[in-house]
Amino acid sequence: MSGNKSNKGRKKDSLSTIYCLTGCTAVGKTEYALSWAEAFGAEIVNCDSLLFYRGMDIGTAKPDSSERTRVPHHLIDILEPCEQMDVGRYLDLAKEVIREIQGRGKRVLVVGGSGFYLKAFFDPVVDAVDVSNDTKEMVSSFMERGLSAAVEELRDRNPLGIDGLDIENPRRVQKALERCLESGKTLQQLKREFAGQSNSLTEADKQLCILTRETEELNERIASRVGIMLDMGLVEEVERLLERGIEENPSACRSIGYRETIAYLKGEYDQAQLVERITVNTRRLAKKQRTWFRGQVADRGRFLDLSADSSVSPAEIFSGLGPGK
Incomplete structure (x- = not known):
């Protein structure tokens, strides 16, 4: 990748463009995001569903205070662990933050690996269906019978x-069933209807870069990260989160790193098993994320290899990418 390509990409640059940087867990998003944001006068808008929660710091590899001092971050630490976020609410918050950042003459860099939230910047979101309390209560009764019962109903x-649809994610299943019951329509019908709609984010110029690494290298980074998290006090963090009601939020307490540690604290694992379970499950997540990126957003941007044998400077992340919807 040459410097000429980088210059060409910058000619198409605009303060109104929304830059999106994603990739699977442990690929190195934070490091590259900080460097690019510093170089190009950007502020970071979080697009990782677990970084919303206060106190979920170690297990999410949340940017620390020094990193957030280097570059302003938005939509981090905005919820208690027992609270829940949905994509409709996220989009409302993101729109407000992005308007404010651009109004100050800064670029916007959206960073995170939560594909469902990321895709909302590109396509209208079916989650925007308003759901009545009666429907929510009905769906809750299905969920109380177990995830498999709710999936069968769906x-x-x-x-x-x-x-x-990620049928292993209780929150996704619950939201999908709520939409179907409320509207009386199938998910396919709702998707077709919403495809004809737009909003300020889907209409905005965007550039997307998906960071990747060789599988073996990524697996090594994941193993290293798990060890670091445990050394930093992941178990103690989860103990505090349990006191703050994290188990009231299925999306949070079932997330990788937290669900295994909760099981460990309940005596289901020993220390060695805890390390193994988090590592294996994180690698599975990374594989799932890679598949999702290829299938859902590959045509919206490009993949950029960060493997050890490649040499990529932060300035080249969006090189050669013209604004696209």
Whole structure:
């Protein structure tokens, strides 16, 4: 990758462009985001669903105070662990923050690996369906019978299938079932309806870069990160979060690193098993994320390899990318 390409990319640059930097867990998003933001006068808007929560610091590899001093970060530490976020609320917050950043003459860099939230910058979101309390209570009754029961109910209401939905994620299943019950429509019908809609984010010029590494190298980084997290006090962090009601939020308490540590504290694992479970599950997550990026947003930007045998400077992250919707 040459410097000429980088210059070409910058000619297309605009303060109104939303720059999006993503990639699977442990790929190195934070390091590159900070360097690029410092070099190009940007502020970072979080797009990682777990960084919303106060106190979930070690297990999420949340940017620390020194990193947030280097570059202003937004939409981090905005919820208690027992609270829940949905994509509709996230988009409202993101729009407000982005307007404020751009109004001060700064660039916007959206950073995170939560694909569901990231994709909302590119496509209208079906989650925007308003759901009544009665419907929420009905769906809660399904969820109380277990995730498998809720998935079965969802399949019954979607005879053409529910491909693309993460059926292992209780929050995603719950939201999907709420939308179907409230609207009386299938997920496919809702998706078609919302595809014709737009908002200020989907209409904005955007540049997307998806960071990657060789699988073996990424696996080594994941193993190293797990060790560092435990040394930094992950177990103690989870003990504090349990006192603050993290188990009231399925999305938070079932997230990798936290669910295994909760099980460890309940005596289900020993120390060695805890390390192994977090490492294996994180690697599985990374594989799942890679598949998602290729299938869902690959045509919106480009992949950039950060493997040890490549040499990529932060300035080249968005090189050659023209604004695109």
